Amino acid sequence: xTPRPTFERVWFAYLAAVAAxxxxxSGSLAPGALWSHLGVHAVVFTAVAGTHxxxxxxxxxxxxxxxxxLAIVGLPVVFSAMAWLIPSVHPEPFEWACRAMDRAMFGDDxxxxxxxxxxxxxxxxxxxxxxxxxxxxxxxxxxxxxxxxSAAFDRAVLxxxxxxxxxxxxxxxxxxxxxxxxxxxxxxxEGVWLAESVRRAIDAGEAxxxxxxxxxxxxxxxxxxxxxxxxxxxxxxxxxVPALVLIASTVLLRYHWVVDVMAGAGAAWPFVRLCDHLADxxxxxxxxxxx
Numbered sequence: 001x002t003p004r005p006t007f008e009r010v011w012f013a014y015l016a017a018v019a020a021x022x023x024x025x026s027g028s029l030a031p032g033a034l035w036s037h038l039g040v041h042a043v044v045f046t047a048v049a050g051t052h053x054x055x056x057x058x059x060x061x062x063x064x065x066x067x068x069x070l071a072i073v074g075l076p077v078v079f080s081a082m083a084w085l086i087p088s089v090h091p092e093p094f095e096w097a098c099r100a101m102d103r104a105m106f107g108d109d110x111x112x113x114x115x116x117x118x119x120x121x122x123x124x125x126x127x128x129x130x131x132x133x134x135x136x137x138x139x140x141x142x143x144x145x146x147x148x149x150s151a152a153f154d155r156a157v158l159x160x161x162x163x164x165x166x167x168x169x170x171x172x173x174x175x176x177x178x179x180x181x182x183x184x185x186x187x188x189x190e191g192v193w194l195a196e197s198v199r200r201a202i203d204a205g206e207a208x209x210x211x212x213x214x215x216x217x218x219x220x221x222x223x224x225x226x227x228x229x230x231x232x233x234x235x236x237x238x239x240x241v242p243a244l245v246l247i248a249s250t251v252l253l254r255y256h257w258v259v260d261v262m263a264g265a266g267a268a269w270p271f272v273r274l275c276d277h278l279a280d281x282x283x284x285x286x287x288x289x290x291x
Contacts, residue, residue, distance in 0.1 A: 001283035003060040007067050007158055008052040010278075011074075014165040015045050018078070018085070021172065025089045033084040040081045044074050060284070064150060068141070068157055072134075075164045080207040082168060086175045087210070094176040098213065098257035099183075111179055111254045115187060118252060124191035126249040129242055131198050133217050136243060140224035140235070144287075147232025152287035156227040159275040163223050166271060167216040167264070175210035180254035189253055199253075215256045218264030219271075221246050226272050231287055 019041055026034045047070050055063035102110055137160045145153035180189075190196065221243040228236040247265070250256040280286075 003055075003284045004282035005052050005055045005063075006278050006282045006284065007063070007154075007161065008048050008055065010158070010162050010165065011048040011070075012045075014078075014169070015041050015048070017169065018172070021089060022085055025085075028088040029084065030088060033088070037081055037084040040077060044078055047074060060154075061150065064154060064157075067154075071157060071161050071164075072138070075161065076134075078165075079168055079211070082171060082208040082210070086172060086208065090172060090175050092175070094174050094213065095178070095182050095257070098176055098259050099179075101259045102257050105258065109179060109183065110251050110258045111183075111185070114252050115185070118189075120190050120192050123189050123253070124193060124195045126245065126253055127189075127191055127195035127198050129245045130217070130249040130253060130255070131202065132242070133220070133246065136224045136239065136246065137220050140228050140239060143235035143239075144227050144231035147228075147235065148230075148287045151285040152227075152231040154284060155276065155279050155287060156231070158279060159223055159227060159272045160220060162275045163219050163268065163271050164216065166267070167214055167219050170214045170263075171208070171211050174213040176212035176257070176260070177209055178212050178255045179257060181209060183254070185254070212256050212260045213263060214267055215247075215250055215260040215264035217250050217256070218247050218261045219268050222265050222268035223272060226269055 019038060022029070022034055022037050029037075051063050051066045051070055054066055099109065106113060141153055141156045141160065144156045189199070224239055225236060225243050228239055247261060250261055251258055
């Protein structure tokens with residue numbers, strides 16, 4: 001059975017859903033926002049159509065690296081484009097519900113409880129690890145290719161792309177600002193050397209601040225652990241500590257509510273299994289066993 005273009009179907013489904021929401025809600029968007037949003041997604045659609053052509057007209061293997069390149073470039077682009085859509089389409093203040101759930105679990109905001117235990121050197125480490133978010137999935141994909149071959153790599157890329165895009169749809173359904181945006185804290189998060197510069201760069205580059213629920217950092221960090229556990233156990237052990245530190249940093253640095261992290265962690269494994277099911281249904285080659 002010739003493998004079907006599952007990767008592109010996932011992209012097309014996402015692009016169609018977001019474009020439909022933008023058109024239906026166009027009356028509430030800021031002037032020019034609709035066409036800017038649709039224009040960006042049209043460019044991404046063209047790129048996806050290109051990888052689809054390669055997969056169908058040439059081969060599944062020929063599309064491997066174009067698909068990976070599309071993921072690296074296209075995912076940040078469509079994430080940033082959410083900034084044109086979310087504020088007008090779905091402006092409810094869900095962050096207060098997230099805060100209430102955190103307080104119901106812990107009696108206070110999690111970042112407040114942790115604040116006495118944080119130090120400038122620890123903040124430095126947390127901030128630098130947080131900034132490596134996109135490195136972790138890339139490292140995991142390369143690790144599973146080395147450990148279990150190209151078929152595992154293809155499925156890992158599919159799981160990551162599907163996870164990213166699903167989390168973006170979550171932002172549309174439950175757009176939520178983070179604690180650092182809506183709460184006042186007695187002490188700022190301060191590092192030793194690079195932390196403040198890194199934090200400012202992240203804030204400046206984040207076009208869409210309504211990106212808390214679910215925690216994509218957590219979702220994709222757990223996905224990194226899942227795919228390396230399945231297909232390269234040595235790299236699972238290498239990535240375990242940075243992934244756990246990354247997840248902790250989302251709360252300790254006040255980017256996320258705890259409930260965001262729980263939602264992201266809970267979604268990761270079922271979504272990997274869903275992507276497996278889609279790949280199996282569409283005839284993708286099965287990976288070799290873990291090494």
